[in-house]
Amino acid sequence: MLKSFAxxxxxxxxxxxxxxxxxxxxxxxxxxxxxxxxxxxxxxxxSSAPEGTxxxxxxxxxxxxxxxxxxxxxxxxxxxxxxxxEVRNARIADPLDKKHHKEARRQAIKADNFIRDKKT
Amino acid sequence: xxxxxxxxxxxxxxxxxxAGKATPSPPIGPALGQRGVKSMDFCKQFNDRTKNVDVxxxxxxxxxxxxxxxxxxxxxSPPTSFFLKRAxxxxxxxxxxxxxxxxxxxxxxxxxxxxxxxxQADDGMGHLSLKGICAGxxxxxxxxxxxVVA
Numbered sequence: 263m264l265k266s267f268a269x270x271x272x273x274x275x276x277x278x279x280x281x282x283x284x285x286x287x288x289x290x291x292x293x294x295x296x297x298x299x300x301x302x303x304x305x306x307x308x309s310s311a312p313e314g315t316x317x318x319x320x321x322x323x324x325x326x327x328x329x330x331x332x333x334x335x336x337x338x339x340x341x342x343x344x345x346x347x348e349v350r351n352a353r354i355a356d357p358l359d360k361k362h363h364k365e366a367r368r369q370a371i372k373a374d375n376f377i378r379d380k381k382t
Numbered sequence: 383x384x385x386x387x388x389x390x391x392x393x394x395x396x397x398x399x400x401a402g403k404a405t406p407s408p409p410i411g412p413a414l415g416q417r418g419v420k421s422m423d424f425c426k427q428f429n430d431r432t433k434n435v436d437v438x439x440x441x442x443x444x445x446x447x448x449x450x451x452x453x454x455x456x457x458x459s460p461p462t463s464f465f466l467k468r469a470x471x472x473x474x475x476x477x478x479x480x481x482x483x484x485x486x487x488x489x490x491x492x493x494x495x496x497x498x499x500x501x502q503a504d505d506g507m508g509h510l511s512l513k514g515i516c517a518g519x520x521x522x523x524x525x526x527x528x529x530v531v532a
Contacts, residue, residue, distance in 0.1 A: 307532045309490060309491060309492055309532050310490045310532055311492050311493070315492075317469070317492055317493045317496055318468070318469060318471070319465065319467075319468030319471070319493070320465065320468075320469065320493060320496045320500070322435060322439045322460055322465075323434055323435055323436065324434055324435065324436055325434060329496050331492045337491075337492065337495060338512075338513075340513050341491055341494075341495055341513075341516065342491065342532065344491070344513065344520065345491060345520060345532070
């Protein structure tokens with residue numbers, strides 16, 4: 263009885279630390295401190311398809327036409343960051359971001375698999 | 383009550399069919415025939431449903447064949463690779479990709495956005511944000527050797 267209690271307490275400790283990490287992530291997101299304090303950076307990316315360019319190859323209906331590009335500002339802000347490797351790397355470096363932990367976990371699995379392969 | 387598995391089970395069949403053109407024996411005929419469906423019936427219905435689509439556009443179809451050999455089907459938007467090849471103006475994707483191999487085509491973010499908007503209309507995409515779908519399209523482009531520029 264006592265032994266099983268000790269083991270559950272220990273496993274409880276492990277999960278508590280994991281929960282702790284998750285709690286930090288949630289509270290950071292809900293406060294959104296980063297977004298409010300930093301001034302919105304002016305978008306430096308300029309699209310190679312200026313307003314009015316016909317975006318070829320998109321339409322596949324008989325009675326439709328290829329869409330025309332709108333002004334850069336008409337598109338959502340995230341579109342200009344989505345292909346930016348710096349933004350992605352910043353998220354991976356930030357220990358409060360989910361991406362950071364996913365990447366860390368991925369590397370740990372790779373290292374673990376490498377060790378296992380070595381044995382065989 | 384119900385007979386054993388084959389009579390009651392509905393089978394799913396996933397095919398890619400060019401819009402307006404159906405019944406070639408190789409892709410559709412045997413696949414449907416095995417499940418007891420007359421391929422001519424399917425082709426007539428499919429061509430009818432896709433009559434507003436440019437002829438020859440590949441369309442994924444999911445056919446549900448019920449135990450009594452009746453069928454229903456759902457048509458989805460063309461494959462992402464189809465859109466990307468047309469947007470980049472190339473016939474085929476890259477044979478090899480990676481840092482030692484040059485890109486075979488170029489596509490800009492506004493085109494990606496429009497492709498994602500079309501994809502968003504599909505049934506299976508209801509839980510994804512447009513940003514997530516864009517990220518998926520960019521991933522497809524990269525795996526085809528198509529460069530995504532602003």
